Amino acid sequence: MGVAGDARARVATGARIEAGPWRHILARRLLPYALIAPALLVILGVLGYPLGMLLWLSTQRYGLRELFQHQGTFVGLSNFATILSDPQFRYVVQVSVIFTIVNVGLSMVFATGIALLLERVSRPIRVLLSAGLVLVWATPVVPAINLWQWMFDYEFGVVNWLLTRMGVGNFIHHNWFENPIQGFTVITVIVVWGAIPFLTLMLYAGLTQVPRELVEAAEIDGARQWQVFALVTVPILRPLFLILFSLSTIWDFGVFNQVWILLNQRPSKDYFLIAVYSFQESFRVSQFGLGSAIAVVMVAILVVVTFVYVRQTVRQTNEEAT
Amino acid sequence: MNPRKLLFTVAAALALLAAACGSTNPTTTTGNETGTLTVWLMNGSAPQSVVDGVNADFKVKHPNVTVNVEIQQWSDVTTKLDTAFAGSTPPDVMELGNTLVAKYASAGALQDITSKKSSFENSGTWLQSLTDSCTYQGKLYCVPYYAGSRAIIYRTDMFAAAGVQVPTSMDELMTVGQKLMAKYGSDPNFSALYFPGKYWYAAAPFVWDFGGDIATQSGSKWQGSLNSSQAQQGLTTLNNLVSKLSRADKTGDEAKQDQAFAQGHIAMIIANGWEVGVITDPKSGDPSLKDKLDAFPIPSHNSGQSAPVFLGGSDLAVAAHSKQQALAREWVGLLGGTKFQSQMVTVGGVIPNTTTLVSLSTGLPAKFAAAAKVSRFTPNSPNWANVESSNVLQDMLVSIFTGKSSISTATSAASDKITTILNQ
Numbered sequence: 179m180g181v182a183g184d185a186r187a188r189v190a191t192g193a194r195i196e197a198g199p200w201r202h203i204l205a206r207r208l209l210p211y212a213l214i215a216p217a218l219l220v221i222l223g224v225l226g227y228p229l230g231m232l233l234w235l236s237t238q239r240y241g242l243r244e245l246f247q248h249q250g251t252f253v254g255l256s257n258f259a260t261i262l263s264d265p266q267f268r269y270v271v272q273v274s275v276i277f278t279i280v281n282v283g284l285s286m287v288f289a290t291g292i293a294l295l296l297e298r299v300s301r302p303i304r305v306l307l308s309a310g311l312v313l314v315w316a317t318p319v320v321p322a323i324n325l326w327q328w329m330f331d332y333e334f335g336v337v338n339w340l341l342t343r344m345g346v347g348n349f350i351h352h353n354w355f356e357n358p359i360q361g362f363t364v365i366t367v368i369v370v371w372g373a374i375p376f377l378t379l380m381l382y383a384g385l386t387q388v389p390r391e392l393v394e395a396a397e398i399d400g401a402r403q404w405q406v407f408a409l410v411t412v413p414i415l416r417p418l419f420l421i422l423f424s425l426s427t428i429w430d431f432g433v434f435n436q437v438w439i440l441l442n443q444r445p446s447k448d449y450f451l452i453a454v455y456s457f458q459e460s461f462r463v464s465q466f467g468l469g470s471a472i473a474v475v476m477v478a479i480l481v482v483v484t485f486v487y488v489r490q491t492v493r494q495t496n497e498e499a500t
Numbered sequence: 501m502n503p504r505k506l507l508f509t510v511a512a513a514l515a516l517l518a519a520a521c522g523s524t525n526p527t528t529t530t531g532n533e534t535g536t537l538t539v540w541l542m543n544g545s546a547p548q549s550v551v552d553g554v555n556a557d558f559k560v561k562h563p564n565v566t567v568n569v570e571i572q573q574w575s576d577v578t579t580k581l582d583t584a585f586a587g588s589t590p591p592d593v594m595e596l597g598n599t600l601v602a603k604y605a606s607a608g609a610l611q612d613i614t615s616k617k618s619s620f621e622n623s624g625t626w627l628q629s630l631t632d633s634c635t636y637q638g639k640l641y642c643v644p645y646y647a648g649s650r651a652i653i654y655r656t657d658m659f660a661a662a663g664v665q666v667p668t669s670m671d672e673l674m675t676v677g678q679k680l681m682a683k684y685g686s687d688p689n690f691s692a693l694y695f696p697g698k699y700w701y702a703a704a705p706f707v708w709d710f711g712g713d714i715a716t717q718s719g720s721k722w723q724g725s726l727n728s729s730q731a732q733q734g735l736t737t738l739n740n741l742v743s744k745l746s747r748a749d750k751t752g753d754e755a756k757q758d759q760a761f762a763q764g765h766i767a768m769i770i771a772n773g774w775e776v777g778v779i780t781d782p783k784s785g786d787p788s789l790k791d792k793l794d795a796f797p798i799p800s801h802n803s804g805q806s807a808p809v810f811l812g813g814s815d816l817a818v819a820a821h822s823k824q825q826a827l828a829r830e831w832v833g834l835l836g837g838t839k840f841q842s843q844m845v846t847v848g849g850v851i852p853n854t855t856t857l858v859s860l861s862t863g864l865p866a867k868f869a870a871a872a873k874v875s876r877f878t879p880n881s882p883n884w885a886n887v888e889s890s891n892v893l894q895d896m897l898v899s900i901f902t903g904k905s906s907i908s909t910a911t912s913a914a915s916d917k918i919t920t921i922l923n924q
Contacts, residue, residue: 242607245586332749333689333760350688356751356902442753443575444698446895461579462889464603 229477235470242464250467257471266447267455267472271479274431274452277362281430282423284370289377289422294407296382308379315375323439326368330354330440355441358448365449368436373429377422384418385411417491424487431480452476534564537827540572540594544774545646545814546835547847554834565827575755578889585609590819592828595645598633598813599878599885605636606882611818611825614640619829621837622854629811629877630853636882643836644853646844647813649872650702651795652693653761653776654768658684666796669803670709670737677745680767688747689765694757695742697750697901700893701810702770705798706734708876709807714893715879715918722881722922724915726896732907735900737801742901750901753894762786770798772812773849773868795864797871811875813851883922892917 236257238250261267292311296304329337338349355361388411396406412419434453437445445454456476460469541551555567570591572580578600584590585604596604604610617623617640630644659665659676662683667673677692684690695702704714712731715722725731742750748760758778761769762785769775776793779785797806816836818828834840841852842860849865851872852858861869878884887893896914899905905913 242582242585242603242609245582246607246609248586332752351747351749353749353751442755444753444891444894446751446891446898458890461582463886464582 232470232473232477235467236474238467238470240465240467240470245464245466253467257467258475260468261471261475266450270450270452270455271475273450277366277433277451278427278430281366281369281373281433282426284366285373285377285426285430286419286423288370289374289381292374292378293381293385296378297385308382311375311378314371315379319372319435320439322372323368323436326364327440330364355449361441361449365433365436365440368440369430369433372436373426377426380418380422381415384415388414417494420487420491420494424484427483427487428480431476431483532564533562533824533827535824535827536566536568537593537824537831538591539567539569539831540591541569542577542595542597542814543571543573544778545595545848546844549847550835550840550843553843554831554840557834557839558831561830562827565824567831578885581609585819585821588821590821592819592822592824593831594817594819595814596642596817598630598811598815599888601633601642601815601817602636602880602882603885604817605639605641609820610641611820611822612639612641613643613818613829616829620833622841622856625854625856627813627851627853627855629875630813630815632880633813633877634815634817642815642817643832645814645816645836646841646848646853647811647851647872648772648774649809649811649851649868649875650705650770650772651797651809651868651871652768653771653779653793653795655766655789655792656794657792658767667799669799670706670741670801670807672803673799674741674744677741677768681745684765684767687765689763691745691747691766693741693745693768693770694748694760694766695738695746695770696748696752696754696757697742697898698753698891698894699757699770700897701812702754702798703735703738703893703897704810704876705807706738707731708734709798709800710734710737715915715922717879717881722879722919724918724922726918727908727911727915732911735907735911739900739907751898759784762789764789773851773865776864777849793864795867795871797867806871806874808874808876809871811872811877879922881922883924886921886924887918890917890921892921 235250237252237254238244239253239257240250244250292307296307299307329335332338332351332353337354338352341347341349341352354364392410392414393406396410401409432453433451434457437449437451437454438457441449450458452472453476456469456472458469459472460466551569555569558565558567572595574597577597581594581596581600581604585607590609601610620643623643626644627647630647631640634640634642634644654666658680662676662680664676664679667676673693680692681690684692707713707726707730710730710733712728712734713725715724717723726735748757757769757771758775760766761771762779764786773795776795779793780787780790798809799805800807816832818825818832822828836853838854838857841854841857844850845852845857845860845865849861849868851861851865851869858869879887892914896910899910900907904910
């Protein structure tokens with residue numbers, strides 16, 4: 179239902195409201211709120227309370243002593259002033275933003291490619307491929323990262339052995355994490371690898387919904403394959419793409435496990451993504467107020483970015499309705 | 501019996517009873533308590549037989565108390581401790597690394613046991629540096645548990661094959677290492693001295709030996725001092741050794757060094773006494789190496805002396821919020837007392853908490869105990885734990901070994917960071 183539809187509905191209920199007695203009107207007005215109240219309460223409890231606590235903590239000086247006594251000291255916005263003037267924090271935000279753009283981009287490109295492939299291959303291959311994707315998806319994160327860690331190990335890793343054997347170069351005792359660019363490449367491989375199954379299966383499901391006749395019509399009009407993809411498939415799947423983009427952004431901006439586990443829970447500061455930095459400040463250095471302030475900034479950045487996506491989605495739905 | 505006599509008898513009986521209670525049990529536990537005592541010990545600290553022995557002796561006195569001993573990992577123990585202390589039911593007894601005590605004592609998490617000190621066995625002869633680590637602002641917050649120090653574990657067969665002797669100075673260490681590299685270096689996995697880049701406990705002796713220090717205190721202010729010329733000299737010497745003798749991961753930590761050593765491609769590692777057990781463990785290591793291992797102290801740059809080592813170790817503390825304070829102290833008293841400390845030496849191979857028992861160690865453990873004679877400790881500040889958690893020293897070493905920054909740049913950056921954190 180678009181804007182016009184809403185207006186019509188308002189007019190219709192308005193007419194009925196005028197007709198009933200006031201008690202009736204009140205019941206009718208309140209009923210929807212009463213019906214969503216339980217759900218709203220759960221959402222407020224599960225999401226609102228921690229978020230509120232986070233905001234409150236970010237205005238406190240809250241160290242170990244305060245933690246044990248359950249009593250912080252209010253310091254206003256000084257935690258935010260501290261992090262915003264910290265060059266380390268600016269570096270962390272820059273790295274996180276670049277990391278997110280690269281990871282979301284690569285995940286979406288690979289997922290789209292594999293989804294298109296799934297649509298074209300024969301049935302047995304499709305089943306095999308999907309089974310592989312589901313297996314990747316079903317692997318718990320921590321063991322998966324540990325496996326990757328072994329593969330890229332400095333001394334005993336199979337990657338170094340294989341690359342040396344294949345004659346790519348001398349990779350004996352090659353350290354993948356000495357140079358942050360290489361290290362982040364490994365982390366990107368792991369993050370993208372983990373993101374592909376969900377994105378691919380969603381996109382494949384979307385692709386099966388593209389009307390066959392539209393594709394045929396385009397082909398009859400002489401469109402090439404990539405033109406069909408760019409001008410027919412993508413516009414139809416745009417809402418799906420928008421949702422997947424925003425979800426991926428949220429996930430990749432908050433990457434933590436991959437860095438933390440891969441680098442033995444002691445990542446050097448070159449590898450601080452914003453979530454890692456927040457954890458480090460909170461739980462390692464026991465400055466919970468400062469850590470919360472970092473987390474608040476992180477949430478704020480995400481809200482701004484996803485707001486753009488959501489607005490796009492809403493605008494598009496409205497356009498379709500009119 | 502006249503009333504007066506009766507009264508006298510009763511009074512005498514009561515007095516006797518009170519005296520009896522007092523003499524058997526100064527900590528006012530009676531033996532019929534119920535409940536659970538939760539104890540956190542660290543991975544690798546006490547052999548299972550010692551823990552079982554302590555629990556058995558405890559059970560005799562307090563048959564209705566259940567003792568739960570939970571083993572924690574060093575890598576995430578601070579996070580777990582923070583969470584436990586923040587809650588209402590922290591463990592009653594916990595083993596704390598000696599560099600962590602000040603942090604928790606200053607935050608009010610540990611029970612002040614100053615007035616109970618004399619009730620602990622051997623409290624007059626406790627190792628000074630462990631007692632110091634338990635003391636914060638003049639008050640005692642824990643009982644020393646055991647100490648450990650590092651020395652160089654080496655392969656006697658490799659030394660014999662390369663025709664080298666135990667080095668007595670840092671220069672000789674380099675010569676010995678180079679001879680070993682010449683003999684075995686064609687093996688791409690061979691390291692004469694295996695030194696992972698983040699291993700700062702093994703790097704500190706080089707700083708101290710040349711007269712440098714991590715930080716110095718004047719009044720209440722700390723000043724990072726790794727950028728002093730002495731400290732830089734020590735790190736330069738270490739950097740030379742590492743670049744010529746080690747093929748270990750320059751960004752790695754020491755967690756896997758024993759497994760690596762057991763693979764047979766390493767001639768020397770800087771390690772704790774208990775790591776011999778890991779190297780020769782049938783599951784994680786190679787038992788056949790047992791007869792090929794020996795140890796010597798890290799040599800000083802002054803010939804014939806040994807370099808000061810970091811005196812590691814653990815203390816046993818009682819949580820301030822523990823509901824079983826007396827029982828907790830009694831359990832600590834058992835593990836810290838003569839009977840089980842003797843077992844810690846003979847079975848566990850560590851340095852005991854009291855000087856009176858050090859002579860019990862024989863063989864390899866005795867060499868580690870000897871290496872501890874010249875020992876140093878990290879700055880005793882509640883914020884020191886944050887220096888460790890912030891990886892300041894590890895990051896500095898990695899930058900030096902990988903050549904990412906010069907020694908003077910890396911040490912200046914680390915010193916500034918240490919100054920900031922310690923004065924927070």
